[in-house]
Amino acid sequence: MKKRSIAELRQLFASEKITEHLLESLRKDERKGVQQLIRGYLRKQQKLQEAEKMFVAMSHYEHEGYLQQYKWIAGVDEAGRGPLAGPVVAAAVILPRDFKLLGLTDSKKLTRQERLTFFEIIKQQAISYGISMISNKEIDEINIFQATKQAMYNAINQLNPRPNYVLLDAIRLEKLPYPTRSIIKGDQKSISIAAASILAKVTRDKWMEKLDKDYPQYAFSSHMGYGTKQHIKLLNEHGATPYHRKSYAPVQAAIRRSIGGDTCANT
Incomplete structure (x- = not known):
């Protein structure tokens, strides 16, 4: 059987239509270009498996909430507590139960382009989301901690349907009328909080760019x-x-x- 050219194989790998049988036969192909394609494919598959594993781990708190019969689980996070200028921004988001976005994590761990891409996906696929901004003047009046909490309350109040369970990133909101859970480094442990962190950070970054x-x-x-x-x-x-x-x-x-x-x- 005539061997496929490297260009043909490159297109095949790019299409991700690689079977185990084909991969096994290509392992016997001694051409350097073929072996490079195989190594690149295997690295990509490993990264995908790691991303799948991370996403499952970050869905733990959401699944725990579903098992307790909470239907509308909101994640809440903020961006901008530390800066010397600009507003503090909070976001709240309710994701569909079958939501899946591999690579989703704390917004600070993503590139700018990844954040922008995820920002649009989250807005399109979320059941509901809210974003609130508290100005620097109000921060000066009530302090950054109170301003952050107020932004979070505002963002949550924009949600429709209303949440019946709220996941928070290392903060407590005492005035909410439904159960909450505060998670240390929640934007790295909960997909809902991570999604909220992206909405908040991208919104604030766009404001600062203006x-x-x-x-x-x-x-x-x-x-x-x-x-x-x-x-x-x-x-x-x-x-x-x-x-x-x-x-x-x-x-x-x-x-x-x-x-x-x-x-x-x-x-």
């Missing part, structure tokens, strides 16, 4: 408002914008430096 266009001298798109060395340097050079959190020490220090000068940015 702010970057109004204040290009602060390079918000590169640090998203977090207190990096670059951000601190630019904050001290240009003063605080109306979107900086004035209750945060580095911002207070920059404001003190700008008093009597002209380095405080305006809208």
Whole structure:
């Protein structure tokens, strides 16, 4: 039988129409290109198996809730507690019971493109989701912890249907009228919380990217408002914008430096 060309085999592997019988026969093909295709295929299969295993593990709390007869299980998470500028954003999401998105995990562990792709998939497939944003001014008024909780309450209240069980990432919401479970590192242990973390982070990142266009001298798109060395340097050079959190020490220090000068940015 005539051997298939490397180009033909490459197309076959790309189509993922590889049977065990074909794979076994190709193992006997001594061509270097064929063996490279096999190794690449096996690596990909191993990654898929690992992703499947991780997704099953991260579905544990949801399955536990279903066994307790909870139908609408919501995951809740936030983005932006630490930055010196911009809002804090919380998201709540109820996923279908048969939802599957391999690679879903804590938003911080994903690339920007992965987050954007997952963001659209989650919005399209979710039974319901809510996103809430609390401004830097309100953060200064009530403190970041209370602002985060308020954003979470707001996001949950947007859900329709209402949840009857809520999974939270390492925080407690005492005012909810239904059972909750607070999970340490929940965005790495629950698919619902991970999905919420992506909705929150992408929403906040998009907001900061828009702010970057109004204040290009602060390079918000590169640090998203977090207190990096670059951000601190630019904050001290240009003063605080109306979107900086004035209750945060580095911002207070920059404001003190700008008093009597002209380095405080305006809208």
